[in-house]
Amino acid sequence: MKIGHIIVPAASLDEQLAFYTHLGLTIRFRDGDRYAAVTDGAVTIGLADASQQPVPQTVLSIQVDDLAALGYTGEDVVTGPHERRVLITDPGGNPVVLYERLP
Numbered sequence: 001m002k003i004g005h006i007i008v009p010a011a012s013l014d015e016q017l018a019f020y021t022h023l024g025l026t027i028r029f030r031d032g033d034r035y036a037a038v039t040d041g042a043v044t045i046g047l048a049d050a051s052q053q054p055v056p057q058t059v060l061s062i063q064v065d066d067l068a069a070l071g072y073t074g075e076d077v078v079t080g081p082h083e084r085r086v087l088i089t090d091p092g093g094n095p096v097v098l099y100e101r102l103p
Contacts, residue, residue, distance in 0.1 A: 004063040004099060005037060009050035016047050031081070054087050054095075061097040072098065 010016045013033050021027060025038040025045070036047045050056060064070060067077055072086045085099035 001062060001064050004061040004097075005044035005046040007046045007048050007053070007059040007061050007097065009053050009056055009058070010036075010047040011050050013047055013049065020045065020047070057095065059087075059095045059097055061099060064098050064100055067098060067100050070098065 008016070013036055017027065017030075017036055017038065020038045025040055028037040028039045028044060030036040034049050034052065037044050038047065039045070046061065053059075067073070067084055067086060072088075076086050078085050079102075083099040083101050085097050088096050088098060090096055
């Protein structure tokens with residue numbers, strides 16, 4: 001398990017990419033208007049189309065090896081183009097996305 005990235009909702013991906021790259025972050029990956037990742041080399045911020053996010057706030061994302069092994073199966077698991085994921089909350093009520101990469 002590792003911290004994958006911090007997901008920040010993006011109303012305009014192009015505008016938010018311009019903002020974060022102006023601050024000196026580097027674009028690591030872009031998937032059309034759906035998602036982009038920027039990094040400082042150690043931490044990744046995922047900019048995600050706000051209209052496709054289950055919650056309208058910043059979310060911690062943790063990469064796991066196997067969602068099913070942690071007990072997450074069925075309707076709560078969403079399969080995207082690059083990963084399988086589930087939205088949970090920590091004991092403080094904060095949203096957390098657990099995801100496993102697709103082969």
